[in-house]
Amino acid sequence: MEELLKQIAHCVEFGKINQASPYPPDLKGKDGADELTKKALDQGATAEEILTNALIVGMGKVGVKFRENKVFVPQVLMSAKAMSAAMAHLKPLFASGAAKRKGTFIIGTVQGDLHDIGKNLVSMMVEGNGYEVIDLGVDVNADTFLTEAEKYPHAVIGLSALLTTTMVNMENIVNALKEKNPETKVCIGGAPVTQDFCNKINADLYSPDPQGLVEYLDKLAS
Amino acid sequence: MEVSITEVGPGDIDIDPAVLCGLMGIDPDDIPEPYSGIIQRELDEIKNYPNIKGGFKISGNIDILSPKGVLSYEGVEFGAGKQVVDNLSNSEMAALYICTAGEEVSRRSKELMGQGNLLEGYVTDLVGSLLVEGAMDILHEKLRNEMESKGLRVTNRYSPGYCNWNVDEQHKLFSFFPEGFCGVRLSESALMNPIKSVSGVIGIGKEVKFNKYICHACSSVNCIYRNIKHAV
Ligand code: B12
Ligand code: SF4
Numbered sequence: 001m002e003e004l005l006k007q008i009a010h011c012v013e014f015g016k017i018n019q020a021s022p023y024p025p026d027l028k029g030k031d032g033a034d035e036l037t038k039k040a041l042d043q044g045a046t047a048e049e050i051l052t053n054a055l056i057v058g059m060g061k062v063g064v065k066f067r068e069n070k071v072f073v074p075q076v077l078m079s080a081k082a083m084s085a086a087m088a089h090l091k092p093l094f095a096s097g098a099a100k101r102k103g104t105f106i107i108g109t110v111q112g113d114l115h116d117i118g119k120n121l122v123s124m125m126v127e128g129n130g131y132e133v134i135d136l137g138v139d140v141n142a143d144t145f146l147t148e149a150e151k152y153p154h155a156v157i158g159l160s161a162l163l164t165t166t167m168v169n170m171e172n173i174v175n176a177l178k179e180k181n182p183e184t185k186v187c188i189g190g191a192p193v194t195q196d197f198c199n200k201i202n203a204d205l206y207s208p209d210p211q212g213l214v215e216y217l218d219k220l221a222s
Numbered sequence: 223m224e225v226s227i228t229e230v231g232p233g234d235i236d237i238d239p240a241v242l243c244g245l246m247g248i249d250p251d252d253i254p255e256p257y258s259g260i261i262q263r264e265l266d267e268i269k270n271y272p273n274i275k276g277g278f279k280i281s282g283n284i285d286i287l288s289p290k291g292v293l294s295y296e297g298v299e300f301g302a303g304k305q306v307v308d309n310l311s312n313s314e315m316a317a318l319y320i321c322t323a324g325e326e327v328s329r330r331s332k333e334l335m336g337q338g339n340l341l342e343g344y345v346t347d348l349v350g351s352l353l354v355e356g357a358m359d360i361l362h363e364k365l366r367n368e369m370e371s372k373g374l375r376v377t378n379r380y381s382p383g384y385c386n387w388n389v390d391e392q393h394k395l396f397s398f399f400p401e402g403f404c405g406v407r408l409s410e411s412a413l414m415n416p417i418k419s420v421s422g423v424i425g426i427g428k429e430v431k432f433n434k435y436i437c438h439a440c441s442s443v444n445c446i447y448r449n450i451k452h453a454v
Contacts, residue, residue: 021256022255022256023254023255023256023257024254025254025255071247072248073246073247073344074247074248074257074344075247077340077341078341080340081340081341084338111411112409112410112411112413113411113413114415114417115417116332116335120340163383163389163411163412164383164388164389165389165390165411165413166411166413169411
């Protein structure tokens, strides 16, 4: 089993989705994350085991390589796709409560902003690291964040923005969330965001890349 | 002078697959599958983007207030910052511009992403960025040719949101164009919709210089204009 989980982790790390997918060239014709996950479940692995010992391992390696500029967005997307092929087998088990994830993360691009590539990348990385992700989309106002945060009281919130003029809307959202529940943790990111801005608006974390966020979430979850 | 619109045929913009590969971080001389197929398909798709256009509003009623870092345009003061304004010095006229790749390309990118075709959606997003920059290159070149015939030169282009020019100043810029010019709308938060749009200014004059951006002292390390091309 250990070997099988290692293979799944490898598929996620290198973006091998299923047998038919030609990428990466050295795994051409071989089983991908899709088939191997099914095989692992058939052989008695639990969803949690696969998540923890295969998917998170693979995705974690990609996250670190992305931060270090050793891989770029396309490879992350291939990994995310491989991961989601594996997750398709696991999701019913999580939904039924038969297996648990590490926590819940709610993310959205803030009011006034329509950019989503960065936010989507963050969602994929966080999901691939074992969290349930609720993606509220773009142009999300404080009320929507509040409603979702109420539904999931232990969830961590993530805010994204790509312009200095929309970044300022993060402040209202952080204030609204903290006013309702001072324990709520809010993480922020996007091209114009800085650590200074994070300090100024009392957000809990700024990270220039998804991996910093994953490490923070893991620390909270442990 | 009134505003002018130029429609750019999708076929007029030449996107170099090597540039696309560069943005994706892959070696253009050895593109593995599935990248090469996706890149080819998304470049072919460009013919289906009919609303690539942009235009200028040119005025000679301008003043360059270098020490203040201000460009006064028909009486409206743009706080474009010292770096931009220095690069506009000696301008006798200035051309404000708005240019867009249209919404189709972003719509396609979103659709692909939503269907789980992440890489395809991402490549389409990059194509959109290259399309609007490519369209603006064509408009810039056209302006340059027009001005050259009058013995005038043009500067590089400068945009609110770059080089310490506040992105919010786009509101002033848009006030010189009719509502919905080329299909572009500016939101209260200074976001242009369609997303793949750009705005800015080009200086015109007998003595203006085409300077590259002076980026070594700037903290925007990921800026797309950083030290690159733009030597039109
Ligand atoms: C490509 C690009 C364009 C393209 C396409 C725009 C688009 N977004 O689709 C074009 C040429 C059209 C363009 C136009 C403009 N742009 Co532009 N553009 C960029 C560029 C180079 C890349 C953006 C991008 O797609 N990045 C890739 C994604 C994956 O990265 P990301 O969104 O930042 O997300 C990552 C991280 O930030 C982080 N992250 C994101 N969200 C979150 C959330 C959390 C919780 C965490 C922890 C992390 C996190 O993780 C992600 C993955 O690593 C950036 C500079 C840069 N390098 O970021 C400028 C940039 C965004 N643009 C900028 C500006 C100013 C503009 C214009 C206003 C210029 C103009 N006047 O024309 C227009 C505005 C367009 C509009 N619609 O309103 C500024 C914005 C800053 C500001 N001053 O407000 C930037 C930052 C450049 C700069 N000056 O440094 N742009
Ligand atoms: S990197 Fe260069 S072009 Fe970009 S904002 Fe800085 S000075 Fe301007």
